[in-house]
Amino acid sequence: MTPPLLEIDNLRTWFYTDSGVARSVDGVSMRVDAGETLGVVGESGCGKSVTALSILRLIRAPGRIEPGSAIRFEGKDLLTLAEADIRHVRGNRIAMVFQEPMTALNPVFTVGDQIAEVARIHTDMSRKEAAAKAVEMLRLVGIPDPERRATEYPHQLSGGMRQRIVIAMALVMNPALLIADEPTTALDVTIQAQILELLADLTRRLGTSILLITHDLGVVAENCTRVIVMYAGEVVEEATTSDLFRHAHHPYTEGLLGAMPRVGGHAERLATIPGTVPAPTNWPAGCRFRERCEYAWERCEQEHPPLYQIGEGHVSRCHLAVEPERRANRHVPIAAQVGAGAA
């Protein structure tokens, strides 16, 4: 078996704030294989973006990647690399695309110059070669009339175009891994479809692996081969996309799937998950989802669930894996009993 392209092992990224230690990422492990698109889903504050930033060591004080964490990429541990070496990885072997393209672009340079700059930093291309490369990249990401567009400034372009520019910039060095953090969240649905199609096409043509971070399960269903669900700084479920949608195991995943209104599905009432995500400075003991869970019992309070293997390539952080008969025993979650105030 070939080793995975990226392997994250027990990553813990903590933030030392005035109100306590926020354990935003708290023991996350995952792998991305060559050529695959891995989806990471979860709601705000689950730690998915901090995980992505940790891979490129973009965590700034008061944040810190705790000792004992490891991120292996192409045979190197990124966390122990010298600053000069990690800089060589960033933008070269691993590139990142963010949610809001306008903040990722410099308003006072033309988009052509900004793309060319990447090539100039990482190679010894001449100014002219780099400019030609920029036009080639614009063509690759499907921008019509690339020669003219290269001379324009970010504000002259629409949101969808800007996101294409950012993707073009990320792909200049033909990276092995593209981390896309909510790449389509700021875009309209018809433009989102264009961008997702572009990403899928790029993986086919260039063999780039993608780590796709999103809160939208629809985006995952259509684009990812495997999915990781995060909750409260941890991985709570990992499965192939079809397994996850057909046989979700963790009650949180079940809740997310139920809460999602779907075109074509006609539920009278949407399922909800009562309560809110706990604060990262104060994760509950035992299972972190316990108070919002319909199945929780004493064990969930006493014992922090490990990731149980429940099928091939399918793991879940829920004691139901070992006591499946408890599934019959649904009750109103604690967060809903407390009643008024939960939102």
Next chain:
Amino acid sequence: MSTPLLSVRDLVKHFPIKSGIFGKVSGQVRAVDGISFDVNAAETLALVGESGCGKSTAGRAILRLIEPTSGSVSFDGHDVLTLGREELRRLRRKMQIIFQDPFSSLNPRMSIGAIVREGLTIHKLAEGAAADTRVRQLLDEVGLRPEYASRYPHEFSGGQRQRVGIARALSVEPSFIVCDEPVSALDVSVQAQVVNLLQDLQRDRGLAYLFIAHDLSVVEHIADRVAVMYLGHIVELAPVDMLFDMPIMPYTQALLSAVPAPEPGVKRERILLTGDVPSPANPPSGCVFHPRCQHPAKDEECARVVPPLEEKTPGHWAACIKQNAPDFFIPRSALHRSVPSPVNS
């Protein structure tokens, strides 16, 4: 049929583009360019479309939060656009709005109790202890603990703040609420809580909603009828089932096919629209959608003739001169409904 609660006719809102040091008007952004629709009592009409299509401007122009350029809005027998200040203020008791961003729409220096109470005071509905009681009832009704009244907005999560916004709107007992993207900024599980709350309130109080949204899956869930907007025009209007089952407009078909299917393995034939939405400062001639339209029968007539919004089948209005009834120029399999759902939770 009884008269509708709200009737909007040929509503237009143009924003002048000023240029030069003298602020000479050099053009018009045609944000809303002649839209007409009705909202019945206790009904939810969804107004959907992509950013810049004019849906939020339309919602605000109806309430006169921005003054419309022309057209007429009649609400509960009143001609909203000709009312004087005092009359308008009285009428606003009946017409409320909930905003998208629960962070910027609440005054950070007011406790949530004071925020909810403000409407009661302005409209002289209650004062003193009666007002306190009413505030607590309202908070309870939207699922917040009454003792939270003394807390400030920053102490609440996005979903909870949106509940405060809803309580504020409800305080004056409106019969109609413009919901401007009320759940777009919320996480899925919280979004579901707020959608359910809005539906419960509608059922209990007989509220009518103009639900402005871009998320079609939420719209299908909550709406009775749907109006699709594109570049300031309503291009299709139909009962929700009809619109999702048999969309007539090529734009609506593309929009529906673009929604990612939350079911792995279901790969829809997607109509990928090329290019971006044109600028409303310089809209295309004829049918505003024609430059991006992929209908096989599209011809130069589309660039010339402004398609009227016509009733193509009973209750189903669309603005396309090439398509009469839904004859599906794209395969129906491209739309979600025809694919049997393998997941049914």
